[in-house]
Amino acid sequence: MTGFPLPAFPLPAFLAGFGLSVVAVVVLLAVVFAVAVAQKRHSVIDTAWGLGFVVVAAVTFLASANDGDDGRRWLMLTLTAAWGLRLAVHIGWRARDGKEDPRYEDMLGDAPGSRNVYAIRRVYLPQGAVMLFVSLPVQVAMYAQGAVGWLGWLGAAVWLVGFAFETIGDAQLTAFKRNPANRGTVLDTGLWRYTRHPNYFGDAVVWTGLFLVAADSWPGVLTILSPALMYWALANKTGKPLTEERMGARPGYREYVANTSGFFPLPPKPGRGA
Template sequence: MAGFPVYGFLASLPWTALAVAGVLAATFAVAVAQRRHSVMDVAWGPGFVAVAAVSWLLSAGTGDDGRRLLLLLLTGVWGLRLGIHIGWRARGGHEDPRYEAILGGAPGSRNAYALRRVYLPQGMVMFFVSLTAQVGMFATGPLGWAALLGVVLWAVGFVFETVGDWQLAQFKKDPAHKGTVLNTGLWRYTRHPNYFGDAAVWTGLFLIAADSWPGILTVLSPALMIWALAGKTGKRLTEKAMSARPGYKQYVESTSGFIPWPPRRPAGGR
């Protein structure tokens, strides 16, 4: 790979893996103390920030400074915002039903089971998805049009995720909305503006990395994130939990499942 510091990048991998392990270990300690492993959700975004920060430090003097700084800032803004939002939302709460469903039938120690079923898989995903930023940090080529497109896509995703979360928080503040469905604002155009935003953010980061060889080889990293959000855990589990709410079936029929799109008219509607 001409121009790419292969050995420097490979030498950084144990340190970025250690950053992931450190975040997970600290999160596990807090989870055991609070008796709720859903604190992993709070650490998800900051974990990527920790990896990006370590990669930024280790790529100094090798990768393109503009790309390094851009990846650090964009990953940092996204990850810290997400961590603060989820932490504020979950303050003083109990175990999330999703985690209760996973850990409720734990054979033996619940905490040991959580290490295998929650922390290890999420740590592996965190490391793999963050390879986009890790490789991009060491890429030597200058920023080009793909990186500019990536910044635009990141901004679109960040707006969708941030505004979508804010609109949902405002909706939940009104007791009259309890048990109902949010179908206004961004939620009128996609049932999951926050998940779509997350996917767009990581696709944008990929384009910034892919602007210079060998960043394009990390395409499976954002693909894994999108697959998890749209098909495996995020969208599927959320909709399963929401399915019993009055009006949700009609909401599903009229509103795009992931990519924002004008709402469809209900069957038989005018």
């Protein structure tokens, strides 16, 4: 027999664990929806976004106890939980004023019929589906066989770069907004000098790192579309475009767009387009 035999993978156990993840996400979003209705603001789901991945990682970690490699299971749980909890705390603190996010006001303002039912269809169900799909590298890796190899540790290093990038970027933006003198101006220093969205870029790199950890053992490489979807959403759909639409009228933002990379960090160059 030629070639290298693929490591065994406990597919029935994985499918059972995936079913548990679906149930966990549905329960989480149901709780979030109840809180949103009580507070009359559906933007609370943004805080639950990171928490959802933590829940999926925790459920899959427990479900895979007798199947996956313990080293990879702990690594995936630790990396996912660190990213998800930091993001949840950051967004929750940012939204502590209790006001509805303008994005959701625009989306739900002209809802046909019940605003809450419309929110379920347009916000909760899509986010739940995306959460389960994007988290596939985490779920698959929990059941993967064999010790973590060089590609897995490379993935952890890539994750660390992305985590540092988004954490530092968020901290710089928070400090910028805290200064009243900066009201109505554009942050173009620190990491924001090299990319207009260091937080979104960092998120994308984090999920690239998690994918590499999964790809270290079969069949993790098959989850490549999960980080690809995260990249596409952040750069072309729900991240960068919506933020820039909201910022477009701010004085100096057009010049900032012309001089600063739209997503991937690059040296600023006057006259360069987005």
